[in-house]
Amino acid sequence: MDVSNTSTPRQSGGPATVMIVGAGPVGLLLANLLQKWGVSFRIIEKNTGPSTETKAMAVHSRTLEILRDLGLSEQAISNGFTVNQFSLQSNARRVLNYNFSYLDAAYPLLLSLPQPMLEKILLERLEASGGSVEWNTELVDLQNQQGCVQMGLRHGDGSDERLTVRWAVACDGARSTVRQCLGLSFDGASYERFFMLADADIEWSGKPDEGAFFLSAREGYVAVAPINAQSRYRLFIEMPYALPAEGERPSLSLESFQQLCEGRGQKMTLSNITSTTLAAFQHRRVQSLHHGAVFLAGDSAHIGSPIGGQWMNLGMSEVYNLAWKIAYVDQGLAAPSLLQSYNEERYPVALQAESMAHRLTTLITLEHRALVWLRDNVLPLLSRWRTVQRKLPSMVSGHHYSYAKSDYIQESLTKKQRTHWHKKDRKLRFKTAVPRAGQLAPDVELWQAPGTPPRHLIDLFHGTFTLLIFSAADQFSSLLPDYYALADTVQQDYPGIKAYCVIDALSSAEAPLEHSTLLDPDWRLHKRYHARAGTLMLIRPDGYIAFQGPDATTLMTYLHLRSGLLKGAKRTAACATDSAVLQL
Numbered sequence: 001m002d003v004s005n006t007s008t009p010r011q012s013g014g015p016a017t018v019m020i021v022g023a024g025p026v027g028l029l030l031a032n033l034l035q036k037w038g039v040s041f042r043i044i045e046k047n048t049g050p051s052t053e054t055k056a057m058a059v060h061s062r063t064l065e066i067l068r069d070l071g072l073s074e075q076a077i078s079n080g081f082t083v084n085q086f087s088l089q090s091n092a093r094r095v096l097n098y099n100f101s102y103l104d105a106a107y108p109l110l111l112s113l114p115q116p117m118l119e120k121i122l123l124e125r126l127e128a129s130g131g132s133v134e135w136n137t138e139l140v141d142l143q144n145q146q147g148c149v150q151m152g153l154r155h156g157d158g159s160d161e162r163l164t165v166r167w168a169v170a171c172d173g174a175r176s177t178v179r180q181c182l183g184l185s186f187d188g189a190s191y192e193r194f195f196m197l198a199d200a201d202i203e204w205s206g207k208p209d210e211g212a213f214f215l216s217a218r219e220g221y222v223a224v225a226p227i228n229a230q231s232r233y234r235l236f237i238e239m240p241y242a243l244p245a246e247g248e249r250p251s252l253s254l255e256s257f258q259q260l261c262e263g264r265g266q267k268m269t270l271s272n273i274t275s276t277t278l279a280a281f282q283h284r285r286v287q288s289l290h291h292g293a294v295f296l297a298g299d300s301a302h303i304g305s306p307i308g309g310q311w312m313n314l315g316m317s318e319v320y321n322l323a324w325k326i327a328y329v330d331q332g333l334a335a336p337s338l339l340q341s342y343n344e345e346r347y348p349v350a351l352q353a354e355s356m357a358h359r360l361t362t363l364i365t366l367e368h369r370a371l372v373w374l375r376d377n378v379l380p381l382l383s384r385w386r387t388v389q390r391k392l393p394s395m396v397s398g399h400h401y402s403y404a405k406s407d408y409i410q411e412s413l414t415k416k417q418r419t420h421w422h423k424k425d426r427k428l429r430f431k432t433a434v435p436r437a438g439q440l441a442p443d444v445e446l447w448q449a450p451g452t453p454p455r456h457l458i459d460l461f462h463g464t465f466t467l468l469i470f471s472a473a474d475q476f477s478s479l480l481p482d483y484y485a486l487a488d489t490v491q492q493d494y495p496g497i498k499a500y501c502v503i504d505a506l507s508s509a510e511a512p513l514e515h516s517t518l519l520d521p522d523w524r525l526h527k528r529y530h531a532r533a534g535t536l537m538l539i540r541p542d543g544y545i546a547f548q549g550p551d552a553t554t555l556m557t558y559l560h561l562r563s564g565l566l567k568g569a570k571r572t573a574a575c576a577t578d579s580a581v582l583q584l
Contacts, residue, residue, distance in 0.1 A: 015040075015163065015164065015165065016040050016041050016042040016163075016165050017039050017040045017041060017165065017166045017167065017326075017330055018034055018039060018040070018041040018042075018165060018166065018167045018168070018169060018326060019041070019042050019043075019044070019149065019151060019163075019165040019167075019168045019169070020034075020041055020042065020043040020044070020168075020169050020171055021044055021139050021168065021169070021170050021171060021172045021176075021177065021178050022043075022044075022045060022170065022171035022172030022173060022176075022298075022300070023043055023044070023045035023047075023050070023119075023123075023133045023135075023171075024051065024115075024119065024171060024173065024298070025056075025115060025118050025119055025122060025312055025315070025316060026171040026297055026298035026299075026312070026315035026316055026318070026319055027043055027045070027169075027171030027172075027319075028043070028119060028122035028123055028126060028133075029066070029122055029316050029319055029320070030043075030169060030171060030297070030319035030322070030323055031043045031126050031131055031133075032070050032122060032125055032126050032129070032131070033069075033070070033319065033320065033323035033324075034323055034326070034327070035126065035129050035130070035131045036069075036070065036129070036463075037323060037324065037326075037327035037331075037463075038327070038331070039323075039326060039327050039330050039331075041131075042134060042165075043131075043132075043133050043134065044133075044134045044137040044138075044139065044153065045133055045134065045135050045136075045137065046136070046137065046138040046139075046172075046177075047135065047136070048135055048136045048156070049135055050116065050119050050120065050123060051115065051116055051119060052116055053115075053116070054114040054115055054116060054199070054234075054275060055115045055312075056115045056309065056311065056312035057112055057113060057114050057115060057225065057227070057234060057309070058110060058111070058112065058225070058309025058312075058313070059076060059080065059110075059111040059112075059113045059118065059312075059313065060110060060111075060309065060313045060396065060397045060398045061100065061103050061105045061106075061107045061108065061109060061110070061393075061397040061398065061399065062105070062313065062317060062397055062398030062399050062440075063313045063316050063317070063398065064076065064077070064106070064107040064109075064111060065105070065106055065107065065443075065458065065543065066316060066317065066320045068106065068458070068459075068462075069320075069462045069463075070125060071125075072121055072122070072125055073107065075121055076111060076113055076118065076121055077107075077109075077111060079113060079117050079121065080111040080112055080113030080117070081111070081112040081113075081209075081226055081227060081228045081229060082109045082110075082111060082112075082209060083100065083109065083110040083111070083112050083209055083210070083211055083225070083226050084099065084100055084101055084109060084110075084207075084209045084210065085097055085098060085099045085100060085101075085207075085209070085210050085211075086098040086100075086110065086210070086211040086212065086213075086225075087210065087211075087212045087213070088212070088213045088215070088363075088364065088379075089212055089213065089214050089215065089265065089266065090215040090216070090265070090372075090375070090376045091215070091216055091217070091265045091376070092265030092266060093265070093376060093380070094380065095215075095375060095376055095379045095380055095383075096379055096380075096383050096392065097383060097389075097392075098392050098393045098396065099389060099392075099393060100393045100397065102389055102390045102393055103390075103393050103394060103397055103399065104390070104394075104399075104432070104433075104442060105397065105399055105443065106443045106456060106458055110309075110393075110397070112225060112226055112227055112228075112234075114227070115312065134155075135156070136155065136156030137153055137154070137155050137156065138153065138154045138177075139151060139152070139153060139172070139177045139178065139181070140152045140153065140154050140160075140177075141181065142168065142177075142178060142181035142182065142294070143181075144182060144291060144292040144293060144294050145164075145292075145293070146292075147166070147293060148164050148165065148166055148293055149164065149165050149166075149167065149168040149292075149293045149294055150162070150163075150164050151163055151164070151165065151168065165293075166293065166330075167293050167294070167295065167326060168293065168294045168295070169294075169295045169296075169297060169319070169322070170294065170295065170296040170297065170300040170301070171297055171298055171300060171315070171319070172300050173298070173299045173300060174284075174299040174300070174303050176296070176299075176300035178294065178296065178300060179286065179296065179300055179301075182291055182294060184286050184287070184291070184296075185286070185287065186284045186285070186286060187284060187285060187286075187287070188282055188283045188284030188285060188303075189282065189283065189284075190242075190280055190281070190282045191280065191281050191282065191283065191305065191361075192240075192241065192242055193220075193238055193239060193240045193241060193242070193280075193281075193365075194238075194239050194241075194242065194243040194244075194278065194279065194280045194281075195236060195237065195238050195239070195278070195279055195280070195281060195306075196236075196237040196239065196250065196252065196257070196260070196276075196277070196278050197234065197235065197236055197237075197275070197276070197277040197278075197279070198234075198235045198252070198257055198273050198274070198275060198276045198277070199227065199232065199233070199234055199235070199273070199274050199275040200232070200233060200235050200254075200257065200270045200271065200272060200273040200274070201230075201231050201232055201233075201270070201271045201272040202224055202231060202232075202233045202235070202268050202269065202270055203231065203268070203269040204224070204266055204267065204268045204269075205266065205267070206224075206266075208226065208229055208231065209226060210226070211223070211224055211225040211226055211233075212224055212266075213364055214261075214264035214265060214266050215264075215364055216263055216264045216265055217263075218263050218264065219239065219240055220237060220238040220239045220240050220260075220365075221237075221238050221364050221365065222235070222236070222237050222238075222260065222261050222264050222268075223235075223236040223237075223238075224236070224268070235257060235261075235270070235273075236306075237257070237260050237261075238365070240365060242280075243278075243279075243280040249278060250278075252276035252277075252278060253273075254270060254271070254273045257270055257273060257276075258270045281303075281304075281305055281306060282303055282304075283303065283304040283305060283354055283357075283358070284302065284303050284304075285301065285302040285303075285350065285351075285354065286301050286302070288343050288347065289301050289318070289342060289343040289346055289347050289350075290339070290340065290342055290343035295322055295339075295342060297315050297318040297319050297322065298311070298312070298314070298315025298316075298318065298319075299311060299315065301315075301318075301350065302314070302350045302353075302354065304353070304354045304357045304358075305357040305358070305360075305361050307357050307360045307361055307364075308353075308356060308357055308360055308396045309396070310353045310356070310357060310396070311353075313398055314349070314350060314353050314398075317346075317349075317398060317401075318342075318346050318350075320542050321342060321345060321346055321542055322339075322342050322346075324540070324541040324542055325338050325339055325341065325342060326339070328496055328564075328565070331571050332566070332569050332570060332571060333494075333495065333496040333565060333566060333569050333571060334496070334564045334565050334566060334569075335564055335565075335566055337564060338408070338564030338565075341406055341407065341408045341564070344406055344407065344408075345403040345406050345408075348405070349401045352401065356395065356396070363375065399440055402436070402438045402439050403438040403544055404436060404437060404438030404439070405438070406438065407562065408546065408562055408563060408564055409437050409438045409544075409545075409546055409547070409562075410437055410546070410547045410548075410549070410558045410562055411436055411437035411438070411547075411548055412437075412547070412548060412549035412550065412554045412558070413535070413548045413549060413550060417532065417535075417550060418434045418436075418530050418548075432527075432528055432530075434530050435528075435529055435530065435537075435545060435548075436545070436548070437545045437546065437547060437548045438544065438545065439544065439545055440543050440544055440545075441457070441458075441461065441537075441539045441543055441544065441545050442457075442528055442529070443456055443457055443458040444456070444457045444524055444525055444528050445457075445524075446518065446519075446525075447519050447520060447521055447522060447524060449506075449507060457525070458543065460498070460500070461539050461540070461541060461542075461543045462541065463541060464496060464497065464498045464541060465494070465496055465497040465498070465538060465539065465540055465541060465546070465565070466497070466498055466499075466500065466538070466539045467487065467490055467497055467498070467499040467500065467536065467537070467538050467539075467555075468500055468502055468518070468525075468529070468531075468536070468537045468538075468539070469483045469486060469487060469499065469500065469501045469502065469534075469536055470502045470525070470526055470529065470531035470532070470533065470534070470535040470536075470537070471483055471501055471502060471503045471504070471533060471534075472504075472526060472531070472532055472533035472534075472535075473503060473504060473533060474503065474504040474505060475503055475504075475505045477503075479533070479534075480501065480503065483501045484501055484516065486499070486552050487499035487500070487501055487516050488516075490555075490559075491516075493559075493567050493568060494559060494565050494566075494567060494569070495569060495570070495571055496565055496569070496571075497538070497565070498516075499516055500516050500517060500518045501516060501517050501518070502517075502518045502520050502525050502526065502531075503517060503518070503519065503520065504520060504521055504523065505517075505519050505520075505521060506519065506521045507519070534550060534551060535548070535549075535550060536548070536549050536550070536551070536552070536554075536555050538555070538558075538563075546563065547563070
């Protein structure tokens with residue numbers, strides 16, 4: 001891994017299309033995505049090499065799906081530690097339990113993976129694909145112009161560089177130089193509390209794959225999050241008052257941490273303590289993630305309480321939303337106005353994440369006796385409900401966020417069309433939730449002939465819009481020619497869409513057009529998507545449902561007026577994802 005001080009040239013000849021400022025996990029993910037999409041870029045970082053401090057360590061299920069797009073999810077899991085549940089315990093009583101195995105997702109887990117390891121995985125992937133980070137290169141000036149960004153850089157050898165790029169993306173953290181150059185406010189305040197952090201070996205009665213918040217009558221709370229299978233934990237202690245002056249701060253010794261863990265209803269024995277830190281946290285945000293040709297993502301745009309491990313994951317989801325839109329516009333497949341949907345979709349999500357962190361903080365720091373009693377006695381009763389048990393982990397995993405209010409999303413199915421239909425004269429009801437436009441498309445393991453490797457629906461979405469045409473019919477149906485004609489028309493008019501007919505057949509030999517067919521002999525896809533005959537579902541490259549409708553006319557109207565895609569467009573650049581579409 002080359003981390004020399006000399007700046008390296010960008011990935012290909014000619015001026016870069018995108019400048020990424022900051023090479024943390026958010027910036028590195030964006031660089032990898034643009035590399036895959038075939039969008040030229042540069043990524044600069046003022047530090048001399050990758051970070052070594054373990055800041056964030058929670059990698060949520062949705063983030064693993066994003067890493068899957070780059071073929072990195074299994075590597076991340078093998079280098080991390082799987083956490084299956086996280087509980088809230090008060091005076092030795094379990095109040096709430098987040099069981100991640102209940103997630104209806106490709107990865108029903110929470111991964112504990114130190115940030116330096118995640119960055120290492122992303123950096124190695126970038127370098128293996130021909131990309132590189134320009135270390136020891138600092139942004140010193142930025143001017144947001146009409147349709148472009150003018151920038152000034154200072155390299156490690158003291159030389160200066162002026163350049164112009166089409167877009168710039170700020171991934172440079174809470175002290176963002178990009179944000180300061182734009183003169184953007186960072187509104188919010190400091191929490192009236194401070195936190196003590198450490199990594200330690202801990203003996204307690206919990207399971208090795210379990211983390212917990214411990215509440216009691218004592219001030220503040222103690223949280224432990226597993227780091228590995230050898231009883232190594234991240235210890236997190238909150239003190240409910242402002243950070244004291246330098247000479248009055250508590251000691252960060254083993255004895256001090258051990259004392260603060262006493263009287264929490266759980267006996268914990270600490271040893272081998274390292275990486276001790278004392279810090280105050282803030283909640284702040286910009287007013288918009290999009291300013292002209294500049295986009296902000298991650299901590300450059302918002303910071304908040306670390307409870308729930310949201311912020312690194314939030315930033316990575318933001319650039320996953322942004323990367324395909326930049327690629328579609330850059331390649332001439334979509335109108336530039338599509339980029340406006342980045343802020344429209346992601347800013348409300350950032351506010352939701354901040355609100356959730358506030359609610360969790362309030363819940364675990366209650367002091368009023370009556371409210372504490374309600375929390376400790378009512379919540380255990382509510383959490384017995386299966387619906388609540390399944391909903392809790394999705395609230396922190398990143399799967400429950402919706403873009404339903406986006407101008408680029410359209411739901412055209414009625415409630416009756418989504419929930420009731422007949423299969424061979426038999427009325428079916430569903431145990432699973434009804435997918436809605438604006439939500440993440442549920443993953444399904446696709447039907448495969450016995451002895452063939454498993455394949456997942458989620459892999460179709462990577463690199464293209466995916467149109468699913470549900471036939472609710474076998475290969476002999478008289479309806480199929482019209483469905484296949486629709487698939488061909490959509491693909492010809494919109495080269496950024498790949499269309500599949502979902503039919504009741506056992507093998508591709510029975511399908512009229514193998515290249516655009518998904519086999520569904522046991523109706524697992526129809527059932528999971530609550531899809532009756534003729535249902536059309538368009539899923540974006542980031543896995544979100546852009547459109548649901550009952551007929552071709554409604555779909556074509558949506559594509560023309562609301563999708564942002566350009567009819568009759570010709571791709572202006574080759575894309576690595578062109579050859580990565582799943583062949584079935």
